[in-house]
Amino acid sequence: MTAVYACDPGSARGRLHPEQESRFRSPFQRDRDRIIHASAFRRLKHKTQVFIEHEGDYFRTRLTHSIEVAQVARTVAAALGLNVELTEAVALAHDLGHPPFGHTGEEALNALMRPYGGFDHNAQAIRIVTSLERHYADFDGLNLTWETLEGIAKHNGPVPEPIPYALADYNARHDLELHTHASAEAQVAALSDDIAYNHHDLHDGLRAELFSTDELADLPVLKGCFAEVDRIYPGLNYYRRRHEALRRFFGILVEDVIDLAQERFARAAPESVDDVRHAGHMMIRFSDGLWADLKVIREFLFYRMYRAPVVVTMREQVTEIVEDLFPLFMERPEELPKQWRKDVADATSDLALARIVADYIAGMTDRFAIQEHTRLCGGRITAKGILDGG
Template identity: 50%
Template sequence: MTSRAPYASDPDQSRGREFTLESGGARGPRSVFQRDRDRIIHSIAFRRLRHKTQVFVAPDGDHYRVRLTHSLEVAQIGRVIARALGLDEDLTEALCLAHDIGHPPFGHAGEDALKAALADHGGFDHNANTLRVLMRLESPYIEHDGLNLTWEMLEGLAKHNGPVNAPLPWALAQLDAAFPLDLASHASLEAQVAAISDDIAYDNHDIDDGLRAGFLTLDDLLELPSLAAQWRAIETRYPGAPRDRLLRELVRGQIGVMVNDVLGETRARIAGNGVASVADVRAAGRALCGFSPEMQDQERVLKRFMYDRLYLHPVQVTTADAAREVIASLYAAYAADPALLPASWQARLGEDTTARARTIADYIAGMTDRFAIDQYTQVTGCVPDGLRNV
């Protein structure tokens, strides 16, 4: 077992939780970061990820990834990297599991619709919404709102894509005012590992799903020199093996190549910056966990390829348009007639126009794909077309 590195987050040195008056003590011999992870896993918001879009909207096939399975795969990659670097695996895992909780139904299409609906009320940002869900909306405890996660956990989620500078999304601005998260600095190495693990997971698992759906072909992939070289090596190593297994080996191998690259580059950056403590990580002024320049270039090419061939595929674009229409219609219906909302949500509306708009968005953002489709059908009397593209 790898020993704890001096620059790893230490649960015994946590900056604590927003609400300190929790009664009952810890249930079992768990660190504060283990408790964070467990609170995420037991939350309703986490369970809803099983019916939220990753790439394909409301897929009929059981083998396609959704936000939940993606988050589990990110956590697996994150734990491997964290263990190899001597970081806190529990904090890393918790960050990986929670990073997508703020996504509305239908992925980025749903986010675009909510952003447009709230244009006059501060807009909508899925990353800030992750914090809003975990700090205010998901409230199973009597003594406080939210899950009351540690400062290190919330900091890592807030800085999922690096330091956050003004102007802040309204939700994040409100939460940071209540529990300051030092948004202008880089986050812990555990948070940086979670972020790069997210990239590694979706870069490669989206290839797997794209192949399964027929949106991508092997010939498409072989246009990328890095993947073509790996494919030739795999064919040489396993002559005569079935193509479907070779393709899965290609995806697995690419994950391994990326993980090993991150480990080598991160160790070099830690050594080169003289990092010897958690404070040094935050004061480094740059991300310490990342790809080498060569792998960064390859990953950038891969992302462009995936946008051209998969994410912006004509079928995907048509489906995204239909998804935006569902969310926009739901928002318009609830805004025009709040009585359509459940009674518990009507009670939250208040009188202020902006607060009412944001409460409606909170309700919609928490929906799963299939619940949003059901609600649209109830509100409009029509079943939306074109929302299952595989």
């Protein structure tokens, strides 16, 4: 049953460029499908999720992470009577703006772009879906519905001043009401992101041997998960034991969000999606007790995984790649691919050129950034060196 505060595709606010609607798909289904077919979505396959000791087929990438987020988001949205297609579209698009090398690449690019308005991956996602994807005859971007764009822009809450330039530029043409909260569907996508990475970072950290199963079993929430597995399956194989514990942890996170959201919606009794937007707080969140436990787990991951010595070494190396490429393209824009040169020719200032260079670097995959650095900067840093941690 659809909730009264869910986004109704029949009442969608439309697209910047009017289009004839499909006879077979709702507006939000079309948005989801366009995102899946976007070049930027495919490139997530070779973009870092978290730096770990070495790359392998079993570690998450931005693409597999986005798929896991979408799976969680669909489950939660369906349980709450929300629009599943819109929730999935926002979940699949939420990381489109990430540059190569994960948050390390974003930090480096933001520092380089500080004189030109900075860099923010959420705002860059809007730039991608409204401008940089150039495949359609009638418009640049994907021409997504207002609701999907709103969800991408502010799924984490109202956008504070100063608004990132990539978002401010589009918002001036198509007001996304950045001062309010987003729909419940977008809020579900945001919490699903937290659920997915809190679960899979523990899994990947174990596989990378950055910490042990015993250490994990001492953490809040997880202690109970391991105890339950040991009670039901005494003597279980090492790998199956930790998988069973982590899937229980995953389930606890999902159920907590659903249970609390049901309580909060019942108490607030919103009668429309606009009531959710103007509630003044996020309707979708973790309970206070679980949030406190997750802070302990996040602190553990920060020191044992995100700032592990081998990870810190790789952070330094890939930061150097971004720091070398940005000024090089600023000084030698002719090194940009042919399809970018018209934009360069139209650039009338260093500001305009810097934003083109940032767009180009942000669109790179990890492996392509390493290859370009090798080609243009003499090969001081190689893929093998990064993957070997030296």
